[in-house]
Amino acid sequence: MVLLVRALIFDVFGTVVDWRSGVAREVESFCGARGLAVDGNAFADAWRAKYQPAMEAIRNGGRGYIALDVLHRENLDATVSEFGLAESIDAAARDDLNRAWEKLPPWPDSVAGLTALKSAYAIAPCSNGSIALMTWLAKYGGLPWDAILGAEVARAYKPQPAVYLASAAALGLAPEEVMMVAAHNGDLAAARATGLKTAFLPRPQEHGPGQTTDLEPGADWDVIASDLIELGRRMTA
Amino acid sequence: MVLLVRALIFDVFGTVVDWRSGVAREVESFCGARGLAVDGNAFADAWRAKYQPAMEAIRNGGRGYIALDVLHRENLDATVSEFGLAESIDAAARDDLNRAWEKLPPWPDSVAGLTALKSAYAIAPCSNGSIALMTWLAKYGGLPWDAILGAEVARAYKPQPAVYLASAAALGLAPEEVMMVAAHNGDLAAARATGLKTAFLPRPQEHGPGQTTDLEPGADWDVIASDLIELGRRMTA
Numbered sequence: 057m058v059l060l061v062r063a064l065i066f067d068v069f070g071t072v073v074d075w076r077s078g079v080a081r082e083v084e085s086f087c088g089a090r091g092l093a094v095d096g097n098a099f100a101d102a103w104r105a106k107y108q109p110a111m112e113a114i115r116n117g118g119r120g121y122i123a124l125d126v127l128h129r130e131n132l133d134a135t136v137s138e139f140g141l142a143e144s145i146d147a148a149a150r151d152d153l154n155r156a157w158e159k160l161p162p163w164p165d166s167v168a169g170l171t172a173l174k175s176a177y178a179i180a181p182c183s184n185g186s187i188a189l190m191t192w193l194a195k196y197g198g199l200p201w202d203a204i205l206g207a208e209v210a211r212a213y214k215p216q217p218a219v220y221l222a223s224a225a226a227l228g229l230a231p232e233e234v235m236m237v238a239a240h241n242g243d244l245a246a247a248r249a250t251g252l253k254t255a256f257l258p259r260p261q262e263h264g265p266g267q268t269t270d271l272e273p274g275a276d277w278d279v280i281a282s283d284l285i286e287l288g289r290r291m292t293a
Numbered sequence: 294m295v296l297l298v299r300a301l302i303f304d305v306f307g308t309v310v311d312w313r314s315g316v317a318r319e320v321e322s323f324c325g326a327r328g329l330a331v332d333g334n335a336f337a338d339a340w341r342a343k344y345q346p347a348m349e350a351i352r353n354g355g356r357g358y359i360a361l362d363v364l365h366r367e368n369l370d371a372t373v374s375e376f377g378l379a380e381s382i383d384a385a386a387r388d389d390l391n392r393a394w395e396k397l398p399p400w401p402d403s404v405a406g407l408t409a410l411k412s413a414y415a416i417a418p419c420s421n422g423s424i425a426l427m428t429w430l431a432k433y434g435g436l437p438w439d440a441i442l443g444a445e446v447a448r449a450y451k452p453q454p455a456v457y458l459a460s461a462a463a464l465g466l467a468p469e470e471v472m473m474v475a476a477h478n479g480d481l482a483a484a485r486a487t488g489l490k491t492a493f494l495p496r497p498q499e500h501g502p503g504q505t506t507d508l509e510p511g512a513d514w515d516v517i518a519s520d521l522i523e524l525g526r527r528m529t530a
Contacts, residue, residue, distance in 0.1 A: 125465065178428055188465030191415055191440045203428045203441040208463070226445070228362065228425030 061253055063227050064173055064291070065182035065205055065220075067238035068190065069160075070262040072170070072181070072284070073197060076100050078160030086153050092144055097264060102138055106131035111184060111213040121211040123186040129154045157185070158192040163259065167198050169284025176292045180205040182223045182236060184213050203227070215246030224252065237287065241274035248275075255279040255287055298490055300464050301410055301528070302419035302442060302457075304475035305427065306397075307499040309407070309418070309521070310434060313337045315397030323390050329381055334501060339375055343368035348421060348450040358448040360423040366391045394422070395429040400496065404435050406521025413529045417442040419460045419473060421450050440464070452483030461489065474524065478511035485512075492516040492524055 069075045080096030087094040110127040113119045132150055136142055145153065173179050180203045181190045190204045203226070207213050210222035224234040231251030238244050239259035248254050254277040260267055273280045281287040306312045317333030324331040347364040350356045369387055373379055382390065410416050417440040418427045427441045440463070444450050447459035461471040468488030475481050476496035485491050491514040497504055510517045518524040 178432060180428075186465070187440060187442075187446070187463040191417075191464060194439060195415060201439075202431060203424055203438075205424075209424070209446075226424040227428060228423070 060233060061177065061235045061291075062229055062233045063178040063180065063224075064235045064237055064255070065180050065223050065252075066170075067214075067236075067240060067243050068181045068183035068185060068193070070259050071237065071239040071257070072166045072199065073160040073162050073193065074262070075104065075157070075160050076262065076264060079103065079156050082156035082159055083153070086149075086156070087141075090144065090149075092141060094139060094141070099135060099139060101263075103128075103131055103135045106134060115213050115216055121207075121213075123188070123208060124184055125154065125157075125186050125189055128157055155192075157189060159196050160193060162197040162199060163283070165283040165285040167200070169286075169288040171200055172285070172288030172292055174200050174202065178202045178227060180223065180227075182206045182214070182219065184219075214243060217246065217250045220247045220250040220252055235278065235291075237284075240270050244277055245275065248277075253278045255281060255291075257281045257283055257287060297470060298414065298472045298528075299466055299470045300415040300417065300461075301472045301474055301492070302417050302460050302489075303407075304451075304473075304477060304480050305418045305420035305422060305430070307496050308474065308476040308494070309403045309436065310397040310399050310430065311499070312341065312394070312397050313499065313501060316340065316393045319393035319396055320390070323386075323393075324378075327381065327386075329378060331376060331378070336372060336376060338500075340365075340368055340372045343371060352450050352453055358444075358450075360425070360445060361421055362391065362394075362423050362426055365394055392429075394426060396433050397430060399434040399436060400520070402520040402522040404437070406523075406525040408437055409522070409525030409529055411437050411439065415439045415464060417460065417464075419443045419451070419456065421456075451480060454483065454487045457484045457487045457489055472515065474521075477507050481514055482512065485514075490515045492518060492528075494518045494520055494524060 066072055079100035083094055083099045084096035110131055114121060132154055136145055170179055180201050183190055183206045187204045187208045194201050205223035205226055207219055209226050210219040212218040224231050235253035235255055236244060236247035237255045239257055244254040244256055256273045256277040258271055260271050279290060281290060303309055316337035320331055320336045321333035347368055351358060369391055373382055407416055417438050420427055420443045424441045424445045431438050442460035442463050444456055446463050447456040449455040461468050472490035472492055473481060473484035474492040476494055481491040481493055493510040493514040495508055497508050518527060
């Protein structure tokens, strides 16, 4: 398998970066500077809760493809209202706050693991984030991607098969030459159904201390690792 | 300008890598291993001479967008025939030889210059090469791109305006926040017409010792540098 696989593509939110802590920190910093008291984690959870429903409207054909940055911005409007902040944060300030998603900390093992994997494979995000979002996020955290693939290249949202297939095709590779890496069993199940190889690693703090999902691999994924450093070690051994 | 520009996008063939020497070397190595004597530079020039006409059929609407890898492969068939090698190189071998375009040496200043620029800007190719070709070429030569933009993102070929505009848009930037870097005056004229900033550097050996084109800047480009190291120094000063 190591000889056959030529590229690894990655879920990013939760698998490579800690979106919850990052968004919470940005929200608290942003609100604090304006004299507003907000529970950053609660705000991050509420904002993120609107993520799947927003994409679902596109997956089911009700809307054409719209980049995630725009969906995040729409969802921010709703979240700001829920938190009673609609009068306190104007549109321009919301545009700034929306960039919280470009400033998410990598998990401690992410940069080292990706750097090791890059020495032997092409590596790229296969995220629902846009090319812009993935590029600026990589600049922020030092993620050493070779290319930016995923939703915008396919103009579709995971777990639709087109996203995995378009990402492999954009590298000139067959599906079985590409391994999808994720901390989410559902993402891997969709990738496997399109013919990709799969690697799971748990991120038990993605949703905070009370997380109940994706604590364990849900199937016999091709590789199961504890983190990206271990994945790097095993895939370059 | 340094404060306004947030990304630099680059022509690649000729500006960042030495396609002629690289293709010539691959052709001579490939043919030599098969006992065939071929002038690698002449073969490279003949192969490259079919590049603009092949893209023109797509620019003028006669064909839909087709990735450059496919055009290179078609042009290789014609070149092989011109050199009397049609009986000597079968289709599978031609598929291998077509990957010569993934193994082109960077100019001596390219990696250092790009690395310096990457510290202050997002950097990406804005080439007529495909995402796959640009990704594997970067792996080969150590080109530290943040993202892969250009023709495939736009599904059009330079100098069509869509390629420059789609590359800026893919980064979430306005045209004036992006600088096009090229050794070709025509590429820069097209980029400037779409609102991008422009930087010229000469590559007087791109076409070999007899080169007569693009030896000098042809307009008052925003920056004129001797090579990518100087561009890096000036843009990060």
